[in-house]
Amino acid sequence: MNITVSGGAEMRKSLLAGIRSRKARIAVIGLGYVGLPLALGFAARGFKTYGIDTNPVRVKKLLDGESFITDVTDAAIAGPVKKGLFVPSLDEALIGACQVAIICVPTPIKRRYTPDISFIISAVRAVTRNLAKGTLVVLESTTYPGTTEELILPELEKSGLKAGKDFFLAFSPERVDPGNASHSVTQIPKVVGGLTPACNEVTAALYGSIIKQIHLVSSPRAAEMTKLLENTFRLINIGWVNEAAMMCQAFKIDVWEAIDAAGTKPFGFMPFYPGLGVGGHCIPEDPIYLYWKAKQHGYASRFIKLSADINSAMPGYAAERIGAILKKRGKKLSGARVLVLGVTYKKDVKDLRKSPSVKLIEVLRRQGAEVSFYDPLIPFLNIDGLQMEGAAFSPRILAAQDCVAVAVDHSKVDYALVLKHARAVFDIRNVYRGKVSPKITRL
Ligand SMILES: NC(=O)c1ccc[n+]([C@@H]2O[C@H](COP(=O)([O-])OP(=O)(O)OC[C@H]3O[C@@H](n4cnc5c(N)ncnc54)[C@H](O)[C@@H]3O)[C@@H](O)[C@H]2O)c1
Numbered sequence: 001m002n003i004t005v006s007g008g009a010e011m012r013k014s015l016l017a018g019i020r021s022r023k024a025r026i027a028v029i030g031l032g033y034v035g036l037p038l039a040l041g042f043a044a045r046g047f048k049t050y051g052i053d054t055n056p057v058r059v060k061k062l063l064d065g066e067s068f069i070t071d072v073t074d075a076a077i078a079g080p081v082k083k084g085l086f087v088p089s090l091d092e093a094l095i096g097a098c099q100v101a102i103i104c105v106p107t108p109i110k111r112r113y114t115p116d117i118s119f120i121i122s123a124v125r126a127v128t129r130n131l132a133k134g135t136l137v138v139l140e141s142t143t144y145p146g147t148t149e150e151l152i153l154p155e156l157e158k159s160g161l162k163a164g165k166d167f168f169l170a171f172s173p174e175r176v177d178p179g180n181a182s183h184s185v186t187q188i189p190k191v192v193g194g195l196t197p198a199c200n201e202v203t204a205a206l207y208g209s210i211i212k213q214i215h216l217v218s219s220p221r222a223a224e225m226t227k228l229l230e231n232t233f234r235l236i237n238i239g240w241v242n243e244a245a246m247m248c249q250a251f252k253i254d255v256w257e258a259i260d261a262a263g264t265k266p267f268g269f270m271p272f273y274p275g276l277g278v279g280g281h282c283i284p285e286d287p288i289y290l291y292w293k294a295k296q297h298g299y300a301s302r303f304i305k306l307s308a309d310i311n312s313a314m315p316g317y318a319a320e321r322i323g324a325i326l327k328k329r330g331k332k333l334s335g336a337r338v339l340v341l342g343v344t345y346k347k348d349v350k351d352l353r354k355s356p357s358v359k360l361i362e363v364l365r366r367q368g369a370e371v372s373f374y375d376p377l378i379p380f381l382n383i384d385g386l387q388m389e390g391a392a393f394s395p396r397i398l399a400a401q402d403c404v405a406v407a408v409d410h411s412k413v414d415y416a417l418v419l420k421h422a423r424a425v426f427d428i429r430n431v432y433r434g435k436v437s438p439k440i441t442r443l
Contacts, residue, residue, distance in 0.1 A: 008165065008166075011133070011134040011166075011168075012168075012198050012201070012202060014134060015099055015134060015136060015168070015202050015205075016201070016202060016205050018099050019202070019205045019206050019209055020205070020209075022045065022046040022047050022209070024047065024098075024099040024100055024206075025047070025048045025049075025050065025097055025098040025099055025100070026039075026042050026047050026048070026049045026050070026098055026099070026100040026101075026102065027049075027050045027051075027052055027094060027095045027098040027100065027101045027102070028042070028049060028050070028051050028052070028102050028104060029052045029053075029092075029095070029101060029102065029103045029104065029105060029123045029126065029127070030052075030053060030103060030104040030105035030106070030119075030123065030141070031051045031052075031053040031058055031059075031062065031088065031104075032069070032104065032106070033069055033071075033176065033178050033281070033351075034104040034140060034141075034174040034176060035051065035053075035102075035104030035105075035140075036051070036062075036067075036069055036072055036077075037069070037071065037072060037176060037184070037185045038102065038104060038140070038174070038185055039051045039086060040072065040076055040077065040080060040086060041185050041186050041210045042209075042210060043080040043085040043086040044080065044085075044210075045209055045210050046085070047085070047209075048084070048085055048087070049080075049085060049086050049087070050087045050088075050089060050094045050095070050097075050098060051086060051087065051088040051089065052089055052090070052091070052092055052094060052095065052126070053088065053089075053090065054090065054122075056090060058088075059088045059089060059090050062077055062081065062086075062088035063081065063088055065077050065078030065081055065082075069178075070178060070179060070348070070349050070350045070351070070377075071178055071179065071181075071184075092126040092129065092130060093130055094130075095126060095127055095130040095131075096130035096131075096132055098135065099132075099134065099135055099136065100135065100136045100137075100138070100206060101127045101131075101135060101136070101137050101138070102137075102138045102139075102140055103120065103123045103124065103127070103137070103138070103139045103140060103141060104140045104141060104174065105119040105120060105122075105123045105141055106119050106141070106281065107119065107120065107141045107142055107143050107285070107286075107289065108281070108285060109285050109288045109289075112288075113288055113291055113292055113295075114288075114292060115143070115144060115288065115289045115292050117143065117147070117151065119141070120139070120141055120143065120147065120151070120152070121151070121155070124151075124152050124155045124156060125155065127156065128155055128156050128158055128159045129159075131156060131159040131161060131167060133161060133166050133167065134166070134167065135167045135168070136167070136168040136169075136170070136199075136202050136203060136206065137152070137156060137167060137168065137169050137170075138169075138170045138171070138172050138203060138206075139152060139170075139171050139172075139220075140171075140172055140173065140174045141174075142173060142174070142227050142228070142231070142282065142286045142289070143224060143289055144224065144228070144289040144290060144292060144293035145221045145222075145224040145225045145228070145290075145293060146221055146224070146293065147171070147220075147224060148169065148170070148171040148193075148195070148220035148221070148224065149195070149219075149220055149221060152169070153169060153195070156169065163195055164195050164196040164198070164199060168194065168195070168196075168198065168199040168202050168203070169194070169195045169199055169220070170192055170193060170194040170195065170199050170200065170203040170220060170223075171192075171193050171220035171221075171223040171224050172190060172191060172192045172193070172203060172207065172223060173191055173223060173224070173226060173227030174227075175188045175190075175191075175227070175230070176188065178280075178346075178349045178351065179346060179347060179348045179349035185210075185211070186210050186211050186212070187211075187212070188211070189211070189212075189213035189214070189215055190207045190211045190213070190214050190215065191215045191216075191217060191223050191226050191227075192204050192207060192214055192215070192216050192217070192223060193216075193217040193218070193219050193220040193221065193222050193223025193224070193226075194216075194220070195219070195220060200216050204216060227286070228286055228287065228289060228290040231282055231283055231286040231287060232286070232287040232290055232303075232304060234272075234278075234283050235278060235283050235284075235286075235287045235304065235307045235308065235311070236303050236304070236307045237270070237272040238272055238274075238275075238277070238278055238283070238307070238311060239306065239307030239308070239310040239311050240272070240307070240310075241255075241259070241272040241273060241274045242274045242275070242277065242310055242311060242314055243310050244258075244274070245274035245443055246317060249321075249443075254442060255274060255442075255443070256273075256430045256433065256442060259271050259272075259273065273429075273430070274314075274428075274443050275314070275356070275407075275428055275429055275443070276314045276315050276318055276356035276357060276359070276360055276407055276428060277311035277312055277313075277314040277315065277356040277359075278311050278345075278354075278356065279344075279345025279346065279353065279354040279355040279356050279357075280345040280346060280349075280351060280353055280354060280355075281351075281353050281354070284308070284311075284354045285354075287304045287307075287308065288304070288308070290304065291304045291305065311356075312356075312359075314356060315356050315357075315359035315360040315362075315363050316363055318360055318363075318405065318407075318426070318428060318443070319333070319360065319363040319364050319367060321426060321441070321443070322338060322364065322369075322403055322405055322426050323367070325403055325424050325426055325441050326402055326403060326424075329402070329423070329424060331402055332368075333364070333367050333368065333369050334367060334368030334369065335368060335369070335370065336369050336370065336402040336403065337369070337370045337372070337400060337401045337402045337403075338364055338369045338370070338371050338372075338401065338402065338403050338404075338405060339371075339372050339373065339374060339391060339397070339398070339401045339403075339404045339405070339422075340357055340360055340361055340364070340371060340372075340373045340374075340405050340407050341373070341374055341375070341404055341405065341406045341407060341408070341413065341418065342357055342374075342375050342406065342407045342408025342409070342410050342413075342429075343355060343357040343358060343361070343373050343375045343378050343381060343407070343408065344357070344375060344377055344378060344408055344410075345357075346408065347408055347409050347410055347411070347429075348377075348410055348411055348412075349377075350377040350378065352378065352381070352383050355383075356407075357373075357407040357408060358381070358383055358384065358386060360405065360407060361373060361381075361386065361388070362384075362386065371388075372388070372391040372397075372401075373388060373390055373391065374390055374391045374392075374393050374397075375390060375408070375410070376393075376410055376412040376413060377410065378390060393413075393414075393417075395417065395420070395421040398417070398418055398421035398422045399421045399422070399423070401422055401423065402423060402424065403422075403423070403424045403425070403426055404418055404422040404424070404425050404426070405425075405426040405428060406418070406425060406426065406427050406428055406429055406431050407428050407429070408429065409429035409430075409431050413431075415431045415432065419432065419435075419437060419439060419440070422439065423439065424439055424441070425439050425440050425441070426441050426443070427440055427441065427442045427443065428443045429443075430442060430443075
């Protein structure tokens with residue numbers, strides 16, 4: 001895309017002044033794990049922020065000052081809502097009253113290896129219908145390189161306004177890590193890729209008002225690729241460490257010991273830990289966007305496919321290992337009582353999306369095990385046709401199991417109690433680091 005016109009000088013001056021004075025109004029479209037903390041970040045700095053979402057249940061909860069996201073407290077919502085600084089709404093027309101529109105909608109995959117960009121399209125269409133001259137439009141949703149320039153730009157120009165001339169356009173990936181209290185949205189450096197130098201300048205000024213460090217890149221494409229580089233790096237390294245765990249089992253080596261030892265190297269090594277694979281909305285899905293885009297260019301990424309395959313095989317491998325533990329104790333998996341401890345996709349986060357623990361439950365059930373689960377964050381499991389009530393966390397329940405599989409290392413679990421009462425524990429997350437007991441088998 002060859003755009004040489006930079007944003008009109010007056011338009012640029014006026015937006016920068018609005019950002020500096022906090023008078024610019026901001027619309028955040030999509031109020032989930034990404035959009036909600038971001039909207040609250042702007043509201044906390046005094047910007048009037050409209051939160052636009054298509055989900056009436058979510059909007060109602062927010063208006064009532066109720067959070068649905070682990071890292072966001074009710075109080076963090078109720079205060080700004082009461083002050084009128086954060087306005088959750090279903091009404092897309094409010095975008096027309098804003099100088100900034102930031103899109104944070106989901107980017108799932110449709111079938112295996114095909115991106116579903118329908119949420120982006122529908123959010124961009126809402127912006128197009130309400131686009132005023134001089135607005136800055138930023139996409140934060142993770143997506144394939146080229147989305148902003150090849151898809152969003154032409155869609156927005158259907159308004160009759162020209163990108164880079166009548167409105168500003170940029171991509172800025174979100175790097176929030178749910179459940180990670182030491183790196184909040186405002187503390188993580190923000191990568192910004194604008195369509196023109198002026199787009200970069202206004203976008204950097206916007207995020208600079210809530211985030212300390214802004215890193216500019218030369219194009220939206222480069223910023224889109226940055227996010228996929230980061231998340232694909234995780235997918236591949238988790239795939240590798242899971243493969244290493246399976247090898248170590250064959251070698252009778254404790255993989256955790258080897259990772260800890262390798263972690264003492266002060267350069268060139270970064271520890272990743274094995275487990276049931278990857279879950280959530282990001283790591284299983286984002287690399288597929290890259291895989292798909294590469295394929296459009298005739299390139300089949302072997303790393304992405306291989307890592308995704310290894311990670312998705314982990315629940316099956318874990319079930320095999322549970323079968324082996326039971327066999328040693330003279331039991332068969334079929335008919336055995338197995339309690340899966342932890343069902344969310346990661347530690348201390350109340351999110352079941354693509355959780356590999358749920359896959360483990362399914363595999364164990366298919367093989368005839370009598371499966372129950374306990375998770376301090378999930379009392380009832382209702383996902384992918386699987387409906388189960390969580391077990392009580394008690395010595396009696398623990399003692400009644402043939403095997404307890406620690407699938408997620410939630411902080412709020414008394415692992416000493418588990419070890420005391422369970423007959424056998426399969427420690428998939430190394431919660432019993434360094435502990436020696438005939439009851440413990442590590443991944
Ligand atoms: N969850 C994470 O940890 C994380 C981290 C970094 C980046 N991302 C990326 O950010 C994007 C959003 O992810 P999320 O986890 O916040 O998703 P989410 O599902 O938690 O929230 C998305 C919200 O968008 C709303 N929505 C859907 N279509 C809409 C539309 N047309 N208009 C207005 N609202 C709409 C949904 O109702 C929902 O409330 C994705 O691209 C994701 O890959 C997520």
